[in-house]
Amino acid sequence: MKEYRTISQIAGPLVFVEKTEPVGYNELVNIVQADGTIKRGQVLDTSDELVVVQCFETTAGIGRDSGVRFLGETIKMPVGRQMLGRILSGSGKPKDGGPEIVPEKRLDIGGAAINPYARDTPRQFIQTGISTIDGTNTLVRGQKLPIFSGSGLPHNEIALQIARQAKVPGSTEEFAVVFAAMGITKEEENQFMQDFERTGALEHAVVFLNLADDPAVERIVTPRLALTTAEYLAFELDYHVLVILTDMTNYCEALRQIGAAREEVPGRRGYPGYMYTDLASIYERAGIIKGKKGSVTQFSILTMPGDDITHPIPDLSGYITEGQIVVSRELHRKGIYPPINVLPSLSRLMNLGIGEKMTREDHKKVSDQLYAGYAEGVDLRGLVAIVGKDALSERDRLFLEFADLFEDRFVRQGHNEDRAIREDTLDLGWELLATLPEEQLVRIDREMIQKFHPRYRKKAAEESGTSSATASDLRSESM
């Protein structure tokens, strides 16, 4: 292989090489330092005179005396079944002291777009055991749902709890977790790894770690390696894969860093103009394909700079992902875990995964009513601040109390509390709704109220003589 010693300029992570043979766009590059160290990079721009190489590691030590080898292929990821249980670096090298991965296949990490025609509609309910997700922002298989958080909020705990508890009730299909960390601290890494080891989750997980002190440019490839692995596990080995990407904000920072080094015209807040398309090429790699057994579900975490949901990172993410779970500082300050604010949260695929045969026929209505009641109660808090509680009507007072109750009982739950959708989450919802006057439950039709409202259920139970007939009937019909 030809080695060029024609480096003309080095700026940040970029290396400019002159007068080469024709080099392909996106090709892999090895840069050989004078001391023999090899660093990896990728072609960003190519022409007859000049090739721009983006180095994945620090350019410290690279000089005009370094050699450049073009490998003639784009980045490929070696994948195989034995990756499960392994811990890899952000560029895919073993980090757990184990042997190199023996590839069953080598896949292009760019990942082609799934033909929309080949996709199947996601409609399988995933139970996370967290009421604010299952009950009001339901996750389904094949969905991409990010957590919008802020610095200092317990988004990692939430992600871990989801990774621990997520299951499709009644299903025994094989599942795997692919975890990609971008720019997280060593402490956060420990937190994740200890939890994985404690719960035995590591056995069916593949972990990619790019830590805070690893090169920023490597962060560009980390999520792509993870998703390539996930797609392989899902669409070739029939696993149901949950991908956790954290923290997408660090990824976007790396993108901006490279854009600046290339002297590109910056877009909003200095982020490159193509950030939307770039993020789409990550987020869109989730879904189900017709005729394939597996699925890729994506859970990405991003911290909103300054808790600003209109910041380009959450904003562009929200346009690509199918909803968002918003973690609230206010609830966190009140000491509520998980501090998920349901009002700005949303799952766009929720309606596909809930209802009669999937969760329970009253799910949508209960969720709508909880939302409406809580929104009204929160609005009233503003009013109370001005006029005081005494000026409220009886009805308003009930809604105000409902909002408090909702936060305290529905939102708040234990780190290890795994709530079942029907018996715990939905019935709890009804219990809270029962504190409101029945005629205020305008989002629920009468039939449902008659069937599920605790008042009628109790009555029905008393009449039939058995204390929990309704509940146990429901349980058995749903299995």
Added chain:
Amino acid sequence: MVTAVDLDAHMYDVVKVGHEQLMGEVIKIQGENIIIQVYEDTAGIRPGEPVENTGLSLAVELGPGLLTSIYDGIQRPLEVLVEKMGDFIERGVTAPGLSHEKKWEFVPVKKAGDTVGPGTIIGEVQETNIVHRIMVPPNLKGGVIREIRTGSFTVEETVCVLEDGTELTMMQKWPVRVPRPVTEKKNPDIPLITGQRILDGLFPIAKGGTAAIPGPFGSGKTVTQQALAKWSDAEIVVYIGCGERGNEMTEVLTEFPELEDPRTGKPLMERTVLIANTSNMPVAAREASVYTGITIAEYFRDMGYDVSLMADSTSRWAEAMREISSRLEEMPGEEGYPAYLAARLSEFYERAGRVETLNQDMGSVTVIGAVSPPGGDFSEPVTQNTLRIVKVFWALDAKLAQRRHFPAINWLNSYSLYLDSLHDWYDENVNPEWNRIRAWAMEVLQKESELQEIVQLVGSDALPEEEQVTIEVARLIREVFLQQNAFDPVDTYCSMAKQYDMLKAIKTYADRASAAQRAGVLTSQIVAIKAKNDLPQVKFEKDYNVLLEKIYAQMEAEFTALKEA
């Protein structure tokens, strides 16, 4: 982005790049350098690879076979792509927009010796339940027919020969960036009925009109647009998913074929063309998808059909323009968008309209564009430039969505500039009273928003008696009339007659209430009238008249009882 040298090319010519023959388009010429935007991923392309010019600009194939098709942004049928290259979209694969093998039954409507001009309909093909009218391409000058054939042909076979030797087939090609010609543009004075109460009732759009749905994410924009595609009374629906989410596109792709057309009982897909370009498909194809869609819409309009075109979302389209522009290192305008953003948007919306076609029929293209302003900020350039052009604005509101008020269209910020031109139509076709009731409802809602400000400050008890009734009536309008459940089998579509009946019932309560108030009945008693509690149920009843009559009777009884007491 690829630069080629020594290539004889014109702007917007389609070229094939590299050994893999990737499709691209010339977007800039700079001396010897020809700048090409490639529609596919360019990884691995090296300097020195050949570039071949097709000499044609990006064009779509128009003819029988369009309906029921699902295309990507450059009219490659996605179904054929799955057969050719599997579940993922690999590059370098081409597929014609129409099947060149399938035979269609061609029935001439002209005979030898007839004179035909550009746009003249020469024959018909029963494509689905829609009759596909075969026209002389508008760029031919026409002439006298020497021979016209009957029977089954592919789209490439000659069906008609003119005296001057011109051979006509059932297929024509049209460059997507050029509007198809018409005889005359007409005024839009017929509404597009959508079955959505807040749209038809309060903010109607005319056939051939333009509307924008801006909405911060999570405000139900996609659901609203899909309801429109399903229920509007246009004969042909063109749906462009431009930079859409893959899973949501799939929902459209799987839902449409299952949907039944309420008027024919046939699958809705039989009158639909879908264009799906998800956000991770190449950005250049996303930019082209909007033009591909509107050209197909215009083609059906030229046959004399009413076409509704949904573009979801034009913000993603603008984003594609911005991205391409920034790669070209063009001087950016506002927020990095190219300076020609406004011009491109207005050119696109101007292709809507109700027209007299070259064949002297009436046809229309109604354009409904979704805008997704970043952070819900309506002052950003795409929204602002769109609002300057469109006549109808359906302001989706995240706050309403959070309260689960759907469709979450804000009745105070929305507007329709077609109210005047549609006035007569409502008079004749709905009820002479309609326009007045509509104005009344708007007034109540407006009044309510003013009163709410006071309530926020001092509480509802402090309001004067009659205004407490106004608040109650406004609540009924909001919860009964404006809220509509797209997932309920009955409520998902509401006829104009039912809309009138519902609003009329609320108005009746309001009138009785103020009459009772004048007679000295207590406000608390008026507000406590039980009959109105059944009004929401009217939405979900198929034969709602029975229930409505019961409500009227009960209301009558209750008010009479109040007055007597």
